[in-house]
Amino acid sequence: MPEMVTVSCRQVPSVVGDAPGNRRRITAEARAAAAAGADIVLFPELAASGYDFASAEQARAEAVPLDGPLLDEWRALAGELGIVLVAGYAELGDNGHVYNSAVLIDPDGVRANYRKAHLWDREADHFTPGAAPPPVVDTILGRLGLLICYDLEFPEWVRLAALDGAELLCAPVSWPAFPRPAGERPNEVVKVQAGAGVNRMPIAVCDRVDADHGAAWLGGSVIVDPDGYPLTSLALGEEAAITATIDLAASRDKSIGERNDVLADRRPPLYGAITKERV
Amino acid sequence: MPEMVTVSCRQVPSVVGDAPGNRRRITAEARAAAAAGADIVLFPELAASGYDFASAEQARAEAVPLDGPLLDEWRALAGELGIVLVAGYAELGDNGHVYNSAVLIDPDGVRANYRKAHLWDREADHFTPGAAPPPVVDTILGRLGLLICYDLEFPEWVRLAALDGAELLCAPVSWPAFPRPAGERPNEVVKVQAGAGVNRMPIAVCDRVDADHGAAWLGGSVIVDPDGYPLTSLALGEEAAITATIDLAASRDKSIGERNDVLADRRPPLYGAITKERV
Numbered sequence: 001m002p003e004m005v006t007v008s009c010r011q012v013p014s015v016v017g018d019a020p021g022n023r024r025r026i027t028a029e030a031r032a033a034a035a036a037g038a039d040i041v042l043f044p045e046l047a048a049s050g051y052d053f054a055s056a057e058q059a060r061a062e063a064v065p066l067d068g069p070l071l072d073e074w075r076a077l078a079g080e081l082g083i084v085l086v087a088g089y090a091e092l093g094d095n096g097h098v099y100n101s102a103v104l105i106d107p108d109g110v111r112a113n114y115r116k117a118h119l120w121d122r123e124a125d126h127f128t129p130g131a132a133p134p135p136v137v138d139t140i141l142g143r144l145g146l147l148i149c150y151d152l153e154f155p156e157w158v159r160l161a162a163l164d165g166a167e168l169l170c171a172p173v174s175w176p177a178f179p180r181p182a183g184e185r186p187n188e189v190v191k192v193q194a195g196a197g198v199n200r201m202p203i204a205v206c207d208r209v210d211a212d213h214g215a216a217w218l219g220g221s222v223i224v225d226p227d228g229y230p231l232t233s234l235a236l237g238e239e240a241a242i243t244a245t246i247d248l249a250a251s252r253d254k255s256i257g258e259r260n261d262v263l264a265d266r267r268p269p270l271y272g273a274i275t276k277e278r279v
Numbered sequence: 280m281p282e283m284v285t286v287s288c289r290q291v292p293s294v295v296g297d298a299p300g301n302r303r304r305i306t307a308e309a310r311a312a313a314a315a316g317a318d319i320v321l322f323p324e325l326a327a328s329g330y331d332f333a334s335a336e337q338a339r340a341e342a343v344p345l346d347g348p349l350l351d352e353w354r355a356l357a358g359e360l361g362i363v364l365v366a367g368y369a370e371l372g373d374n375g376h377v378y379n380s381a382v383l384i385d386p387d388g389v390r391a392n393y394r395k396a397h398l399w400d401r402e403a404d405h406f407t408p409g410a411a412p413p414p415v416v417d418t419i420l421g422r423l424g425l426l427i428c429y430d431l432e433f434p435e436w437v438r439l440a441a442l443d444g445a446e447l448l449c450a451p452v453s454w455p456a457f458p459r460p461a462g463e464r465p466n467e468v469v470k471v472q473a474g475a476g477v478n479r480m481p482i483a484v485c486d487r488v489d490a491d492h493g494a495a496w497l498g499g500s501v502i503v504d505p506d507g508y509p510l511t512s513l514a515l516g517e518e519a520a521i522t523a524t525i526d527l528a529a530s531r532d533k534s535i536g537e538r539n540d541v542l543a544d545r546r547p548p549l550y551g552a553i554t555k556e557r558v
């Protein structure tokens with residue numbers, strides 16, 4: 001039986017130092033998405049706080065706890081709208097560390113709180129890396145995985161989500177814009193296509209578009225099907241909402257052709273060197 | 280110091296039952312490639328035998344040993360032309376098993392003989408899967424890796440080659456042609472682009488074009504740079520030679536941006552579940 005869900009990625013700005021404005025925008029966009037029929041609504045990495053912190057002190061000052069007013073607001077929003085809400089925020093952990101985190105919330109509450117494990121560039125100055133694999137959790141809509149941005153470029157991480165049974169992988173990102181050859185799709189998008197294809201697992205990416213502190217963002221939000229082909233057009237650099245309807249049940253079928261299966265065909269005992277630290 | 284090498288992929292037919300003709304074509308193409316300045320010359324998966332065996336008996340009948348006349352011919356050819364020759368053949372192992380193998384030969388001899396570990400479709404009827412990771416070997420031109428076709432769709436396998444220091448990954452393939460959305464690059468090529476990008480390792484793929492026994496091949500040979508962008512145009516479905524010049528030394532630099540490194544940023548202790556057999 002198909003389990004069709006409509007996924008909407010809200011490629012919107014957020015600004016460091018204007019947390020109230022960021023929160024208002026997220027709430028308004030989530031309402032608009034739900035009104036348009038979305039079941040799962042994604043926002044970018046660090047959507048609540050903005051991305052481009054000037055210092056570790058500023059990141060700490062903007063970080064909020066999992067049990068504070070921001071998450072209360074988002075839980076209420078998911079409950080009221082009957083949606084799964086996925087969004088990034090700067091988390092102040094119980095242990096005093098600051099994390100680049102994202103939550104996955106359904107009407108029953110926070111299903112996953114994930115701390116980014118692979119940190120990009122100056123994030124390493126601002127955040128403690130997470131130490132747990134990408135969560136894959138059951139929600140009212142299906143089994144969903146969650147990771148953040150640069151994590152996507154480690155195929156091991158995407159594979160772990162697929163091995164845990166993610167029927168859709170949700171990825172808040174903040175992709176810097178890099179030069180690329182004329183006519184080429186950005187390689188960040190290509191990596192997502194491949195991650196979807198090798199795992200037969202759809203992936204929804206929500207990128208940002210603001211240029212706070214001079215950083216130029218790609219704005220490459222995309223939803224990719226289990227064959228690795230985009231279901232949505234890129235809205236590079238533009239504020240946009242991209243939306244696609246996905247059959248979650250179909251992504252549990254890992255077969256390709258008559259005799260093959262992208263997960264069953266793996267040779268795990270031969271992959272041991274993957275887990276060894278290099279010296 | 281840059282170490283520039285010219286790589287040429289010979290997207291040519293080969294036919295089951297005409298091993299002499301296949302060998303003559305490979306020799307002629309290798310000479311043409313070397314005359315045009317190629318340092319590394321690739322041929323498709325099972326180039327010497329043809330791909331589409333009707334039965335295990337036929338595969339066995341066409342299989343040849345590593346120490347027989349075919350490999351003697353190829354060793355002499357690599358020595359005479361001063362090239363690295365990469366090509367697929369049906370191998371009759373010392374142990375009596377038949378493998379879908381490929382060799383990497385430089386003027387000093389056979390540097391690697393690899394047995395395909397991830398078998399596609401009816402190959403499982405014809406061949407024993409290999410039980411060793413992709414070889415990565417020093418040659419007169421640099422450090423080269425080798426795998427075959429469907430192996431490319433297991434990012435663990437491509438990663439192992441990168442972790443072993445491959446400066447170029449060579450991939451003889453036989454890509455069946457599948458339907459794809461209009462305007463989309465074939466997802467097989469997309470997976471190669473991603474494999475190159477996440478490892479900052481160029482990849483050279485040599486596909487086939489013949490339609491022996493009715494199979495339709497993609498003909499998607501491509502050479503991809505360490506950023507994951509193609510250096511060559513696709514010659515889909517056509518007999519063709521595609522050629523690119525690569526700086527092997529540059530692919531030893533795994534840095535991206537000022538602070539990141541695609542291999543050093545990995546979190547191997549967190550990847551353990553990759554190596555577990557599923558039940």
